[in-house]
Amino acid sequence: xxxxxxxxxxxxxxxxxxxxxxxxxxxxxxxxxxxxxxxxxxxxxxxxxxxxxxxxxxxxxxxxxxxxxxxxxxxxxxxxxxxxxxxxxxxxxxxxxxxxxxxxxxxxxxxxxxxxxxxxxxxxxxxxxxxxxxxxxxxxxxxxxxxxxxxxxxxxxxxxxxxxxxxxxxxxxxxxxxxxxxxxxxxxxxxxxxxxxxxxxxxxxxxxxxxxxxxxxxxxxxxxxxxxxxxxxxxxxxxxxxxxxxxxxxxxxxxxxxxxxxxxxxxxxxxxxxxxxxxxxxxxxxxxxxxxxxxxxxxxxxxxxxxxxxxxxxxxxxxxxxxxxxxxxxxxxxxxxxxxxxxxxxxxxxxxxxxxxxxxxxxxxxxxxxxxxxxxxxxxxxxxxxxxxxxxxxx
Numbered sequence: 001x002x003x004x005x006x007x008x009x010x011x012x013x014x015x016x017x018x019x020x021x022x023x024x025x026x027x028x029x030x031x032x033x034x035x036x037x038x039x040x041x042x043x044x045x046x047x048x049x050x051x052x053x054x055x056x057x058x059x060x061x062x063x064x065x066x067x068x069x070x071x072x073x074x075x076x077x078x079x080x081x082x083x084x085x086x087x088x089x090x091x092x093x094x095x096x097x098x099x100x101x102x103x104x105x106x107x108x109x110x111x112x113x114x115x116x117x118x119x120x121x122x123x124x125x126x127x128x129x130x131x132x133x134x135x136x137x138x139x140x141x142x143x144x145x146x147x148x149x150x151x152x153x154x155x156x157x158x159x160x161x162x163x164x165x166x167x168x169x170x171x172x173x174x175x176x177x178x179x180x181x182x183x184x185x186x187x188x189x190x191x192x193x194x195x196x197x198x199x200x201x202x203x204x205x206x207x208x209x210x211x212x213x214x215x216x217x218x219x220x221x222x223x224x225x226x227x228x229x230x231x232x233x234x235x236x237x238x239x240x241x242x243x244x245x246x247x248x249x250x251x252x253x254x255x256x257x258x259x260x261x262x263x264x265x266x267x268x269x270x271x272x273x274x275x276x277x278x279x280x281x282x283x284x285x286x287x288x289x290x291x292x293x294x295x296x297x298x299x300x301x302x303x304x305x306x307x308x309x310x311x312x313x314x315x316x317x318x319x320x321x322x323x324x325x326x327x328x329x330x331x332x333x334x335x336x337x338x339x340x341x342x343x344x345x346x347x348x349x350x351x352x353x354x355x356x357x358x359x360x361x362x363x364x365x366x367x368x369x370x371x372x373x374x375x376x377x378x379x380x381x382x383x384x385x386x387x388x389x390x391x392x393x394x395x
Contacts, residue, residue, distance in 0.1 A: 036302050037376055038250055040243075040259045041137075041161070042332075044283070044309040046266030047115065049276060050329040051315060051359070054102060054347065057083045061350040062315075069272060069317040082347060087280035090288035098341035099291075100334050101394045105348040106368065107328035107361025111311065115267065115325075118310040123161035125366050125385050132386070136369055137258050138164030139384045140377070145257075149217040152249065153260040154242035162260055169258065170217055175245070179222035221254065228252035232293035239263040240286035247293040250303060257377070266309060270320035283307075291334065304376050304395065305334040308365070314357050315350060327354065328361035331368060333394055340394045367392055 055071050056062045058081050063070045074086035078095060094100040110128040112118045124132040134142075141151055142164040151169030153162050162169040172178040230248050234240040242261040249256055263283055268275050287305065294300035312329030328348060348359040367389035370381040375395045 037378070038257055038259065038299075038303045039372065039377065040246055040303060040305045041261065042283075042287070042305060042307040043159075043260070043262040044266050044279075044307060045115075045119070045262050045264040046268075046309070047118075047311045047313060047325055048266040048279075048309040048329065049268060049272065049313040049323050050104075050309070051313065052272070052276060053085050053088070053280065054104065054330050055083050055085060056081060056347055056350065059350055065315050065350070066317045068321050069323070071273075079343070082343060085276070085280050087277050088284045090284040094288075094291065094334060095342065098338060099336060100332060101338045101341050101344050103331045103333065103344040103363055103368065103392075103394065104346065105328045105359060105361050106308070106331045106363045106365050107311070108364055108366070109361075111327040111358070111361070113311060113325035113327070113356075115310060120160060122308060122310050122365060123159055125369055127387065130386070133163075134165045135159065135161035135163050136384055137161045137260070138168060140164075140258070140373065140379070141167045141169060143383060144377075144379055147217065147220075147255070149221055149254070149256055151258040151260070152221075152246075152256050154245055155260075155262065159260060159262075162258070169260070170221075172221075173242070173245075175218075175221045175225055175249075178218045221249070224254055225249055225252045230293055232289055232296060234289045234293075235282065235285045237282050237286065239282050240289065243286050243290040244293070247290055247297075250294065250299050251297040268313070268322050269318065269324060270322040272317075272322040287334070301336040303335065304372065305332075306368070306372065307332040307334075312359060315353060315359065316357055327356070327358040329359075331365070333368075335395065338395055344392070344394050363392070364389060371395060 051062065052071055055075055057075045057077060071085060076084035076086065076089055076092055078084060084091065091100060108121065108128060112121060112128050121128060123135045125136040126132045137151060138161065145151065145167050148168065148170045151162055153159060153169055153171040154173055155171050156173055158168060158171040225248055228248060228251050230244050234244045246259045246261065249259065263279065265275065265279050291300060294303055308331050309329055312326040313323035314326045318324055345363065348362065352360065354360050366385050366387060370385045370389040371392045371394065373379050373381045373384060374391060381389065
């Protein structure tokens, strides 16, 4: 077969299969059974305003700093000091049932206020002055994974968090398309040349090995997921579609340990209230449907959901009725039998801000990761989280 024709015409050429970062599954990786506990990551991309998400409704400093932006009506008061944004009402039952832990003031030393750099820091678990090429979940796969489908991202491209030094997860926003692409005639024909004598790791051997793993993973996902459709009613938005797919994977018994999802649009420099209200509604309604789906199928107990954003927003509103990039933020952890449900810690002081007018962090985000690895995934954080972190007590 003509190689140029293959690259030009095959659906593979424009899909995630042909990108080297898609997956690097080597035979030398020791196969290990991952177990049954699953982690679902929700990334709120753009820097969600945590101060209007978890609202200090009894604090005059909050209202003084945000004369037009502060939430004044419909606050869902959770205690004497803090409450939900009105759009988070679908999560109230989780809070009341002890299935939600809210960790305030999560960040890291010397915070970076660039979207791309801060997201890299959160995804790699690096320090602010450290540049890593692998993600914390990818390094987990390096040590404990045996198949690419052990970690799935509901997107067309794989996040840095899911890329290891030797082993990557799979990115797909439609497992049926993934399967059909793997069955593309050109894809199948090129695999027939895998054993050609002239191939090696120094030319096309690596690509063929990658494609073989891709085809195998696509078939496994399709064949095992096609038998279990979701019966739950989900909102009609892209984020809900991601979570619906994750629920179908989990409820089908797929041998996948980590799922990665995202909801974007949180960079609210102007006219923040309407934008954030809509986005938080999408988030809360979709997560609520997802949890109901898992409970219906008795898989919620074995699933932990972590929601984060790359940074919070400045305490003081700007002239455009929005907020600028900040630092510390809140993190949501949803699951059954949490050790400390509700508020894990108090909100940081609104009078003692850093030099940029941002909340000061007092929980390192890497300690959240380390706790999840040790207390939920039942593995050591050593070699996965670069710096030694104090374990928290939320799970």
